[in-house]
Amino acid sequence: MEASIARAHSMDFDALRQSTLAFVEVHKAWTPLIAGLLAFGESVAFLSLLVPATVILLGIGALIGASDIAFWPVVTAAAIGAALGDWLSYEFGRYYKEGAKNFWPMSRYPEPTRRAEDFLRRWGAGAVAIGRFFGPVRAVIPLIAGIFGVDRIPFQIANVLSAAVWAFVLLAPGAGLISWFQG
Numbered sequence: 001m002e003a004s005i006a007r008a009h010s011m012d013f014d015a016l017r018q019s020t021l022a023f024v025e026v027h028k029a030w031t032p033l034i035a036g037l038l039a040f041g042e043s044v045a046f047l048s049l050l051v052p053a054t055v056i057l058l059g060i061g062a063l064i065g066a067s068d069i070a071f072w073p074v075v076t077a078a079a080i081g082a083a084l085g086d087w088l089s090y091e092f093g094r095y096y097k098e099g100a101k102n103f104w105p106m107s108r109y110p111e112p113t114r115r116a117e118d119f120l121r122r123w124g125a126g127a128v129a130i131g132r133f134f135g136p137v138r139a140v141i142p143l144i145a146g147i148f149g150v151d152r153i154p155f156q157i158a159n160v161l162s163a164a165v166w167a168f169v170l171l172a173p174g175a176g177l178i179s180w181f182q183g
Contacts, residue, residue: 038060041081078163091146100146132166133166
C-alpha cells in the first residue's frame with residue numbers, strides 16, 4: 001500500500017512539475033515570481049516537504065537557456081524567495097523554541113532533527129549556508145537556528161549570501177551560463 005501511495009505522490013509531483021513548466025513556457029513574464037514562490041516553498045520548514053521546487057527550478061533554468069527569459073531577474077527572485085523562506089523558518093523556531101519540535105514532521109522524525117542540531121552546534125550560523133545545499137536539511141537548519149537562538153545578524157548574512165549562491169547554482173547550468181563562462 002505504501003508503494004502505491006508513493007507512486008501516486010510521485011505522479012502528483014510530476015504533474016505539478018509539468019504543468020508549472022508549461023505555464024512558465026507560455027507566460028515568461030511570470031518566471032521570476034514563480035521562481036521566487038518555488039524557492040520560498042522549498043525553504044520553509046514543513047512546507048518544503050510538499051513543494052518539489054528543486055526539480056522545477058532546474059527545469060526553469062533549462063527554459064531560460066532555451067528561450068528569451070532574462071536570467072538575472074529569475075535568479076534574484078529565487079534568492080529572495082529562498083532567503084524569506086529560511087527567515088520565516090528561523091522566526092518560527094525563535095518564537096516556539098523547543099516547542100517547535102512538537103510539530104510534524106519534527107515530532108515524527110527525532111533522529112534527523114537531532115542530526116540537524118548537531119550540525120548546527122558544530123558549524124553555527126555557517127550551518128545555514130552549508131545546509132542550504134543539502135536537500136533533507138535545507139529547511140530544517142534555519143528552524144533549528146531559531147530554536148537555538150542564533151543571533152539574527154550572523155543568521156541573515158549566512159541566509160542571504162547562501163540563497164544567492166544557491167539560486168545561481170541551481171539555475172545557471174540549465175540557462176547555459178557555464179558554457180558561456182567557458183567560451
